[in-house]
Amino acid sequence: VNVTFEQQVDDVLVEEEQSTSVSLPSLMTPPSAAGMSLSVELTRKRKGSVDNQDSKCVSVPDVDMEDDQNRYKDQHVKVKCFREPHSQIEKRRRDKMNNLIDKLSAMIPTCNPMSRKLDKLTVLRMAVQHLKSLKGSASSFSEANYKPSFLPDEELKHLVLKAADGFLFVVGCDRGKIVFVSESVTKILNYSRAELIGQSLFDYIHPKDMGKVKEQLSASELYPRERLIDAKTGLQVQADLPIGAARLCSGARRSFFCRMKYNKISIKVEEKESQGNVLLESQKYCTVHCTGYMRSWPTSQLGAEGEGEVDKQESSHFSCLVAVGRVHNHSSPQVNGEVRVKPTEFITRYAMDGKFTFVDQRATTILGYLPQELLGTSCYEYFHQDDLPHLADRHRKVLRSKEKIETNCYKFKTKYGSFVTLQSQWFSFVNPWTKELEYIVSTNTVISYDPSRAGRSGNKSEQSSNPKASEDCKKSPPIIPGISSTPGTMIYAGSIGTQIANELLDFNRTNSSPSSGNVSPFSLPQDKSPQIHNQISNSVPNGETSDMEIPGKSSSESEPQGAAFSGGETLMENSQLDLESVVGPGLNSLSSDEAAMAVIWSLLETDTNLGEAVDFEEMHWSL
Amino acid sequence: MTADKEKRRAISREAARRRRRVESDVFGDLSRLLPLQPSVRAHLDKPSVIRLTLSYIRMHTVLKENDGINAGSRHMITYQQAVEGGDEQSGCDGAQDEEEKDTEEFEASQETNMYLGILEGFVMVLSTEGDMIFLSDNVSKYMGLTQTELMGHNIFEYTHPCDHEEIRSNLRLTAEEVWYGEKRDFVMRIKSALTHRGRTANLKSATWKVLHCQGRAKVCVDPSAVSCLLLTCRPLPLSHTLLSRYTFTSQHSMDMRFTYCDQRVTSLLGYRPEELLGRSIYDLCHALDTSCLNKNHLNLCLKNQSVSGQYRMLVKGGGYVWVESHSAVIPSVRPSRSRPGIPQPLCILSVTYVLSGVEQPSLQLSLDQTIHRYLN
Numbered sequence: 001v002n003v004t005f006e007q008q009v010d011d012v013l014v015e016e017e018q019s020t021s022v023s024l025p026s027l028m029t030p031p032s033a034a035g036m037s038l039s040v041e042l043t044r045k046r047k048g049s050v051d052n053q054d055s056k057c058v059s060v061p062d063v064d065m066e067d068d069q070n071r072y073k074d075q076h077v078k079v080k081c082f083r084e085p086h087s088q089i090e091k092r093r094r095d096k097m098n099n100l101i102d103k104l105s106a107m108i109p110t111c112n113p114m115s116r117k118l119d120k121l122t123v124l125r126m127a128v129q130h131l132k133s134l135k136g137s138a139s140s141f142s143e144a145n146y147k148p149s150f151l152p153d154e155e156l157k158h159l160v161l162k163a164a165d166g167f168l169f170v171v172g173c174d175r176g177k178i179v180f181v182s183e184s185v186t187k188i189l190n191y192s193r194a195e196l197i198g199q200s201l202f203d204y205i206h207p208k209d210m211g212k213v214k215e216q217l218s219a220s221e222l223y224p225r226e227r228l229i230d231a232k233t234g235l236q237v238q239a240d241l242p243i244g245a246a247r248l249c250s251g252a253r254r255s256f257f258c259r260m261k262y263n264k265i266s267i268k269v270e271e272k273e274s275q276g277n278v279l280l281e282s283q284k285y286c287t288v289h290c291t292g293y294m295r296s297w298p299t300s301q302l303g304a305e306g307e308g309e310v311d312k313q314e315s316s317h318f319s320c321l322v323a324v325g326r327v328h329n330h331s332s333p334q335v336n337g338e339v340r341v342k343p344t345e346f347i348t349r350y351a352m353d354g355k356f357t358f359v360d361q362r363a364t365t366i367l368g369y370l371p372q373e374l375l376g377t378s379c380y381e382y383f384h385q386d387d388l389p390h391l392a393d394r395h396r397k398v399l400r401s402k403e404k405i406e407t408n409c410y411k412f413k414t415k416y417g418s419f420v421t422l423q424s425q426w427f428s429f430v431n432p433w434t435k436e437l438e439y440i441v442s443t444n445t446v447i448s449y450d451p452s453r454a455g456r457s458g459n460k461s462e463q464s465s466n467p468k469a470s471e472d473c474k475k476s477p478p479i480i481p482g483i484s485s486t487p488g489t490m491i492y493a494g495s496i497g498t499q500i501a502n503e504l505l506d507f508n509r510t511n512s513s514p515s516s517g518n519v520s521p522f523s524l525p526q527d528k529s530p531q532i533h534n535q536i537s538n539s540v541p542n543g544e545t546s547d548m549e550i551p552g553k554s555s556s557e558s559e560p561q562g563a564a565f566s567g568g569e570t571l572m573e574n575s576q577l578d579l580e581s582v583v584g585p586g587l588n589s590l591s592s593d594e595a596a597m598a599v600i601w602s603l604l605e606t607d608t609n610l611g612e613a614v615d616f617e618e619m620h621w622s623l
Numbered sequence: 624m625t626a627d628k629e630k631r632r633a634i635s636r637e638a639a640r641r642r643r644r645v646e647s648d649v650f651g652d653l654s655r656l657l658p659l660q661p662s663v664r665a666h667l668d669k670p671s672v673i674r675l676t677l678s679y680i681r682m683h684t685v686l687k688e689n690d691g692i693n694a695g696s697r698h699m700i701t702y703q704q705a706v707e708g709g710d711e712q713s714g715c716d717g718a719q720d721e722e723e724k725d726t727e728e729f730e731a732s733q734e735t736n737m738y739l740g741i742l743e744g745f746v747m748v749l750s751t752e753g754d755m756i757f758l759s760d761n762v763s764k765y766m767g768l769t770q771t772e773l774m775g776h777n778i779f780e781y782t783h784p785c786d787h788e789e790i791r792s793n794l795r796l797t798a799e800e801v802w803y804g805e806k807r808d809f810v811m812r813i814k815s816a817l818t819h820r821g822r823t824a825n826l827k828s829a830t831w832k833v834l835h836c837q838g839r840a841k842v843c844v845d846p847s848a849v850s851c852l853l854l855t856c857r858p859l860p861l862s863h864t865l866l867s868r869y870t871f872t873s874q875h876s877m878d879m880r881f882t883y884c885d886q887r888v889t890s891l892l893g894y895r896p897e898e899l900l901g902r903s904i905y906d907l908c909h910a911l912d913t914s915c916l917n918k919n920h921l922n923l924c925l926k927n928q929s930v931s932g933q934y935r936m937l938v939k940g941g942g943y944v945w946v947e948s949h950s951a952v953i954p955s956v957r958p959s960r961s962r963p964g965i966p967q968p969l970c971i972l973s974v975t976y977v978l979s980g981v982e983q984p985s986l987q988l989s990l991d992q993t994i995h996r997y998l999n
Contacts, residue, residue: 100673107680121642124649127676131656134683150658150679150770155686156759160738160746163838163853165806168738208980212869256869257947257978287933287945287978292741324741326837328933328947328978347910349989357990358910361983375990429913431905432920433878438905441913 158184166326169201173217173294173319176201188327189286190263206259206285216256216290217321253293254321257328259285292323344446349439352504354379354395354497357439366446368415380496384411384419392496398426398440399504409447421447663771674775681756685748685841685851736761744857747836751794751850753778765832765858767816783812783831785925794852796840801850804839810859810922810929811836833859833928859928859951875971877952879904879920882970891977893939906991909935909943919950923971927952933978941992942984948975 097120105111105123108130118126151159161167167185171178181196189204196204205213262284296319346366349358355378359371367374374382383391387410398405404427411419424444428437654664654672657679667675739745739761748757754777760770766781779787793807815832816825838854871891874883880903884896899907908916912934922929928951935943950973987993 096670097673100670100677103677104673104680107677107684121646121649124646124653127680128649128652128656130680131653131676134680135656150760150774151682151686151757155682156746157738159686159748159757159853160742160759160855162841163746163855164742165837165839168741215868257976259979289947291743322737322741324738349910355990357906358988360910361986361988370987371989372987372993375987375993429905429917431878431903432917432924438903441910 161324164324164326166324168322168324170295170320170322171201171217173321176213176217179320185325188325189260191261204261206261209258212256213258216254253291254323255289255291257287257289260288260325262286287328288325289328290323290325292321295320295322346444348374348379348442348444350379350442350497351439351501352399352437353501354440363444366414366420366449367412373415378497382413384413387411388496392500394426395497395500396503398428399437399500401428402430403427420449423447659771663769667771671771671775675771678756678774681750681851682748685756685853742855742857744834744855747852747854747856748841749778749794749852749854751796751852753790753794756851765815765817765834765856766813767829778813781814786811793836796850796852801840801842804841806837806839807852807854808835808837808932810834810926812926813856833926835859835930859930859949869977871975871977873899873973873975875904875973877924877969877971879916879971892936892944898939906989907937909937909988911935919948923950923952936975937989937992938981938984939992940984941987942981943988944977944981945979946975946977948973950974 101120101123104127105118108123108126110126110130111118111123161182161184165188167188168180168182169178169185170180178196178199178201181193183193185196186192191204201213202210264284344366346362347358347360348356348363351357355376356374357376359369359374361371363374364370380388380391387408390408391410394405394407404425407424407426409421409423412422413419422444424442426440426442429439429441430436431438650669650672653676654667657664657672657675659667659675739759745762745765746757746759747755747762750756754775755773756775758770758773762773763769766773773781778790782790789809790811793809796805811834812831813834814829816829817832834856835858836854836856838852841851841853868887868890871887872885873881873888876882880901881899884894884899886896888899889895905913905916915932915934919929919931929949931948931950933945933947936946937943950971952969953972954969
């Protein structure tokens with residue numbers, strides 16, 4: 001009736017054989033127990049002194065164990081070395097005893113005030129006294145008919161509920177009547193026991209979950225068959241058991257999540273404040289994980305009828321669900337590494353090339369775009385011209401680093417043309433198994449909403465990144481002749497990301513070859529130089545002969561901002577497209593789509609320019 | 624002079640013997656004050672007596688603040704009574720005879736067993752130094768070692784070394800965190816002396832059992848006591864009762880890409896199973912949940928089992944649902960008896976519970992959800 005990944009003797013099994021089947025322990029031992037074959041000894045002999053023990057030689061590879069020598073286990077589990085002299089063993093035993101005595105004296109109130117250390121016997125005697133005093137107030141540990149447990153059951157019960165952060169409840173299957181609920185429900189759902197007992201559970205369940213809960217409570221055969229999963233193959237198989245019997249029998253387990261009402265204390269709002277609006281009390285729900293099992297009592301055993309109105313003939317059993325409900329928070333508790341998000345933040349995901357693949361809905365209030373307007377477009381299209389170099393550099397860095405990379409403040413174009421100032425933290429999320437990049441996660445914080453700076457289409461940059469700027473090239477983009485700047489800019493912006501992504505891919509494909517002697521302008525001092533040699537050789541379709549200098553050589557002329565910006569000098573001549581200074585000589589390695597698009601653009605938009613020196617023959621596309 | 628020496632030695636030996644006898648007597652007194660079964664008590668050695676005494680005292684400190692609650696609950700009706708009583712609540716706080724009290728306590732112990740049974744695990748009270756101050760007695764069912772054998776020992780002696788760092792970081796608590804009962808939720812591997820058939824074996828052949836530990840910090844009123852964690856420890860994998868509509872199962876390669884998904888996913892998430900094959904789960908989750916899934920994946924790689932906690936899966940076309948996945952690593956091929964030594968290729972099997980309805984169905988958050996697909 002259950003899906004179990006591991007075979008348990010008591011459960012109904014799909015497989016007859018008592019094989020090790022999934023046998024997770026055996027799966028675990030090879031990888032995780034590598035080098036950890038710690039053999040320890042368990043004796044059930046007279047738990048007397050140390051002397052009775054055999055010494056066995058064990059390897060203690062891990063530091064912890066050695067540090068914990070002081071925390072010696074008693075003879076149940078001993079880690080000893082074969083050749084250890086008896087005196088050492090004795091010493092350890094004494095040390096352990098002394099350690100225990102110290103701990104004991106720390107726990108006994110009467111021992112504490114003593115400034116000097118007490119001797120062993122005194123501590124023990126005081127312990128006896130202390131226990132006697134504790135016993136007096138607690139319930140009896142009488143050697144009675146039943147088995148005494150270390151904690152009185154009342155205590156243990158509370159402990160369990162407290163640890164589980166849960167409450168016990170019993171509901172009848174027929175109508176969902178809450179027959180019992182533990183005191184701890186008050187802390188969790190904020191309803192008193194009295195409010196709940198006798199009520200229908202369904203009054204407290206989220207409307208959309210009622211069907212689910214009904215299903216769980218049902219003993220009816222009308223509900224779909226339960227499925228079993230073959231633990232070996234993970235595929236479903238049909239059960240051989242008659243469903244009704246399986247469901248009804250005591251012990252059938254249930255495990256499900258449902259949303260339960262959480263009693264909020266309503267606060268009265270002043271008339272003025274609410275401005276005549278009705279105080280909206282949106283019902284709060286919390287997700288409760290219910291686990292338990294079915295219990296069934298024949299009604300003859302009960303003093304009164306189980307459910308009162310039910311005809312005795314029909315139901316000879318009173319079935320109910322006995323379960324513990326534990327509250328689940330939506331935020332998964334992480335000790336480290338949580339992405340902390342504040343109100344003026346939003347999260348985005350980028351593919352390797354900077355295209356948006358996920359946009360958190362909070363972005364809309366900040367940027368004006370709906371997520372779907374951004375998805376699939378390149379982030380570079382929205383970055384301000386001035387920030388492109390820096391952000392491209394950060395982009396490169398994040399692809400090569402396991403760390404979180406912070407950007408400086410930068411401007412992001414909103415839907416309305418204005419810019420907001422953001423600051424982001426990027427990190428490359430890699431698949432834990434393959435270690436490959438899944439995407440880049442960006443936590444974006446709003447620094448200022450100041451829209452005072454008008455958006456620029458970005459043609460006229462004052463950047464002196466290019467000392468060799470030539471006037472001629474300012475007007476027409478070298479790559480796609482005749483295209484007006486704005487659409488061209490858009491395309492180029494998108495290509496920055498692609499370029500950066502391709503760099504990394506090429507780098508990964510071919511390790512840097514020292515023989516080439518190239519130092520990529522993009523390489524940061526500690527990185528290996530990615531091979532962009534191939535891309536360069538595809539030359540620049542700007543009509544100029546490929547006097548493409550090896551980028552590395554021009555690094556001496558590089559920007560204060562770093563080697564990232566020294567491109568081939570030929571391209572540097574075009575100060576118009578500072579984008580190129582960022583991207584460098586490999587700009588032409590547009591993806592085939594973008595290249596095709598660019599050609600079409602040029603044909604459509606600029607028939608006037610067609611007469612100019614456009615030589616498509618010389619354009620070498622890396623198609 | 625030697626005769627003198629001899630005499631002195633004899634006297635000191637006698638004195639030593641007396642001391643030991645007195646000491647043994649005190650140990651005996653102490654052990655009789657502990658709530659133990661006589662058979663267990665007889666076999667305790669001295670360090671164990673102290674260990675258990677420490678646990679006893681510490682537990683009293685831990686539970687001290689519950690005194691108020693206990694007084695009332697002493698007369699709490701049992702569930703049996705509640706079933707019979709139905710609507711009428713018999714006077715809970717009425718005076719009770721001794722007999723009734725006894726039966727009540729007897730039933731209370733049944734009730735406790737029920738609690739623990741429901742939880743499918745045992746309770747552990749852990750000091751911030753890692754001492755297992757208290758363990759419920761059903762721990763033997765999971766670890767093969769009894770309550771009295773384990774209580775008072777340190778958890779680091781029984782857990783996988785690779786998990787020690789994680790355990791330590793979970794034990795670190797600031798004063799504020801303790802005060803507010805900060806929650807903890809982690810997975811660790813512990814030694815188990817149980818065989819597959821449920822019998823207890825020698826610890827020498829102990830295997831690792833994966834435990835899912837959940838709980839919270841507890842304030843200890845007594846200043847001499849350290850603060851501690853109250854945890855329920857449940858062995859993974861959990862058993863799952865599959866009832867049709869709100870859960871679906873899936874299989875993944877070790878990198879969490881779907882290799883199989885059952886049909887129910889369609890009604891819950893909108894995707895047909897074929898559409899999911901080869902897709903990474905990281906693509907299909909909400910960006911805020913990346914770290915949650917990452918942790919889940921790491922647990923799977925290292926410990927072979929994991930419970931994800933709640934996260935959001937994106938629904939086809941828009942919106943998302945809250946889900947929780949319970950996963951385990953299993954061999955992806957039927958282990959064949961004829962080739963025992965060959966390592967099996969592994970895959971991940973997940974049971975995913977859908978916790979909520981589709982939230983914000985018109986909101987498209989990921990590229991995948993949008994109609995336009997970009998090339999590349």
